[in-house]
Amino acid sequence: MYAVLPDPACEGVLPSRSVAAVPCSVPIPLRPVMVLWLCFALACAARRPADPTPPPTPEPTADAKPELADEPTATPSSDAPAVLLRGGRVMTATGVIYERGDVLLREGKVEAVGASVDTPTDVTVLDVTGKTVTPGIIDTHSHLGVYASPGLNAHSDGNEAVAPTTPQVISADGYWPQDPQIDRARAGGVTTMLILPGSANLIGGRAVVVRTTPNIRGVEDARFELAPYGIKMACGENPKRVYGDKGGPQTRMGNMAGFRAAFQRAVEYRRTWQAYAAKVKDGSDDEDLSPPTRDFGLETLMGVLDGDILVHTHCYRADDMINIMALAEDYGFKIRSFHHAVEAYKIADRLEAHGSSASVWADWWGFKAEAYDGVRENAAMLSAAGVRAVIHSDSPHGIQRLNQEAAKAMHAGRRAGIDISEDEALRWITANPAWTLGVDQHTGTLEAGKLADVVVWSGNPFSVYAKAERVYLSGTLIFDRNDPKTQPHTDFESGFRTKGAH
Amino acid sequence: MVRLLTTLLFGLTAALSSVDADAAPLSFESAKAKAGARVAIVGGTVHDGVGGVIENAVVEMDGARIVRVGTGTPSAGATVVDAKGQWVTPGFIAASTPLGLVEIDMEGSTRDTGRNTDPVRANYDAALAVNASSSLLGVQMIDGITSAAVTPQGGLISGQVAWIDLLPEHHVDIVARRRVAVAGSLGQTYGGSRAAALARLAEVLDDARFYRSRKAAYDRRASRDLAAHRLDLEALGPVLGREVPLVLSAHRASDLLAIVELAKTQKLRVVIAGGAQAWKVADVLAEAKVPVIVQPSSNLPGGFDRLGARMDGAALLHAAGVSVGIAVMGEAHNVRNVSQEAGIAVAYGLPAEVALSAVTSTLAEAYGMGADYGVLRAGAVANVVLWPGDPFELSNVPSAVYIRGEAQTLRSRQTELRDRYLDLDRFQ
Helix, strand or coil: CCCCCCCCCCCCCCCCCCCCCCCCCCCCCCCHHHHHHHHHHCCCCCCCCCCCCCCCCCCCCCCCCCHHHHCCCCCCCCCCCCEEEEEEEEECCCCCEEEEEEEEEECCEEEEEECCCCCCCCCEEEECCCCEEEECEEEEEECCCCECCCCCHHHECCCCCCCCECCCCEHHHHCCCCCHHHHHHHHCCEEEEEECCCCCCCEEEEEEEEECCCCCCCHHHCECCCCCCEEEEECCHHHHHHHCCCCCCCCHHHHHHHHHHHHHHHHHHHHHHHHHHHHHHCCCCCCCCCCCCCCHHHHHHHHHHCCCCEEEEEECCHHHHHHHHHHHHHHCCCCCEEEECCCHHHHHHHHHHHCCEEEECCCCCCCCHHHCCCCCCHHHHHHHCCCCEEECCCCCCHHHHHHHHHHHHHHHHHHCCCCCCHHHHHHCCCHHHHHHCCCCCCCCCCCCCCECCEEEECCCCCCCCCCEEEEEECCEEEEECCCHHHCCCCCCCCCCCCCCCC | CHHHHHHHHHHHHHHHHCCCCCCCCCCCCCCCCCCCCEEEEEEEEEECCCCCEEEEEEEEEECCEEEEEECCCCCCCCEEEECCCCEEEECEEEEEECCCCECCCCCHHHECCCCCCCCECCCCEHHHHCCCCCHHHHHHHCCCEEEEEECCCCCCEEEEEEEEECCCCCCCCCEEEEEEEEEEECCCCCCCCHHHHHHHHHHHHHHHHHHHHCHHHHHCCCCCCCCCCHHHHHCCHHHHCCCCCEEEEECCHHHHHHHHHHHHHHCCCEEEEECCCHHHHHHHHHHCCCCEEECCCCCCCCCHHHCCCCCCHHHHHHHCCCCEEECCCCCCCCHHHHHHHHHHHHHCCCCHHHHHHHCCHHHHHHCCCCCCCCCCCCCCECCEEEECCCCCCCCCCCCEEEECCEECCCCCHHHHHHHHHCCHHHCC
């Protein structure tokens, strides 16, 4: 029906989009480890994961921040040797660019940034004159690992498209650590990414923040333990297309009704736990007192109501986003980021008022009706309105050059008379995505105390000719373009390639 | 009178230099076509699309054709366009794209990208479906794309490629030439196996030849069964006669070698589109003079037939002597990003002037349109773009676009939407 396009890996009908037209997934039983994660995420102290004391359930507040993100930084220790990157153009993504500056990385963190940093005696100095130093790139929208390459039927692990609401599933469970796409993303300077379920479902499941740690054997080796969970929601065409002839939703009306039903159930579920908690607290003498039946999906939605789980909503049309913001406000939570948000520029003021970021492409458009009104100035117009703009990929190709995508959007904005600085455009792929994932206190800028997630570019990263030459993750050199030994490749590609060329 | 004579003279020159001696005249150059205003683009640096660079150049257009590329002073009477500090290039070409055949990919009612019956659709003529009102045309044009090889999709043999100039609302003559190539796809596009697809393709070509010499017998039902509908077989005639190329989408080295073999045995002109593993058999492709159109950013092993896809594939092919074209493959909405693709190829080792050729003259030649397109040369169609600098850099979009000698208004549906929302105060 459709022609073979460059990379039909992920999404069935149209490549590089996050919905499967003919989704085929097999339900996976809950594993103990997931129970532990849930427990961890909800900060519960149960000895027996299957029978926990419920989490505290405060009334939702407008700006409830994820609990984990508020905790003091528990930075992973690092054995990486300290290094001083000397003399490069240092773009900090904090509003400051040092045309010639130094960055000191030690014990996994950025220790100092400035025009000139004193060189401790025990530190390797690397002259990066003529090169550009930036924070590691962060992608708020990726399906690496869950829609791996090659795009085999067996690799379709991103859409649990058996019911329109599946908040009980977790993207991490589908993440294939041997996906060769991860290597390519790392070579593009990416250090952190949000791995989301696809958009077949209204509520697709939990999204997990992972690092581009090399040589991992399981997803836990790469999970960003400081990050809160996200949840994937999808409005508009995809759910109604996938479920239109499978019992619905069949319309945008059905979509919204589905969201309301799900969150109403979550409110009621929370009520049962609150009642139980009250009884426990009051020292009930009921010997038969036992906790309510645990539902992992509703527990996820309860995490949304409580502000512990950040909401990532795939949404294209302005009116769809307005409806979703109204729903969120009715239920007392926030949309952390609208993803794709092709029409975000039409409602930049309302996104700013809601406090949502917008994760957009530089220039994808037209592949479906709700993407028909795309403009290249989207990110710039959002920035101008005070919205945290993000350039995301949703693509195993785009993730390799988010710097170029940001450049296109920056220049389009400038041509339209919007003054977008290089620092602002860099924030689209570093600081703003860090905030979107709830990890901005740990990464996303070059500041003393943050994780040493750093990229050394061959030149200005907004040039089509620039390449990431060195990528540091928590201070560890995880990619060096000039040293094949630090260009890890997956099991999958072992023995196939005759020459490396990312 | 002088102008008319000049125009006729250059028209004649163009015709004589044509690769396809019997190709029909371009649609917009009917007998009544008259010379237009003479325009001289002066002072820019010409990158002519075939490797030449001329500083402080003069490019003169008369009507739809370029009449002079060189240095010196512009002709008297010509309208002078100052291009000081600008790059002047041929308009970029979008190859292997359904541009003009589709408005919204997922809405079937807006999509005429191919026939959905039979694997052999050689008579599906993209020219009949090109929509001059498509909003996609302006979006690409303002980024410097001036022509496209509009390519049908699907099946084993998808149909006839139409060559268009990106002139929104030129309903009468947007298609410059119909049936410039036949497009198809190998891999598992027939019978569930790549071997079945190749066997079927060979059989269809044989039967096209068979049918050509036995039409009368066929019409009186004195012929054996044929491998495809008679009209589809007939539509392959120009391929058999080497008048037009067969452009085959394929990735795996084995398929690419099979294409080379097919071209040899059936005496065809072939072009490969895709070619993820082409670098592995580059010497064979170079020897057989088979051009390969690649998308440099496609570096993922998206399928087992694409293991080894790499961003320096274009550079490796060029180094081996293969003629390399660059395209944003198989999609329509963002073929404008072919300039970014060319930049990526350069970043990964393709010489810059070769990359420019790869989005201009090499593509025009691959589709048999090299005499008229893809080059700044007297006699070529006046598709000329002015850029403030390196056209591959992400900072640069055209400052002026001429198509068939006409200066284009650099507006699109997207710029209209942008302007509509630059000030939100007008809305509720």
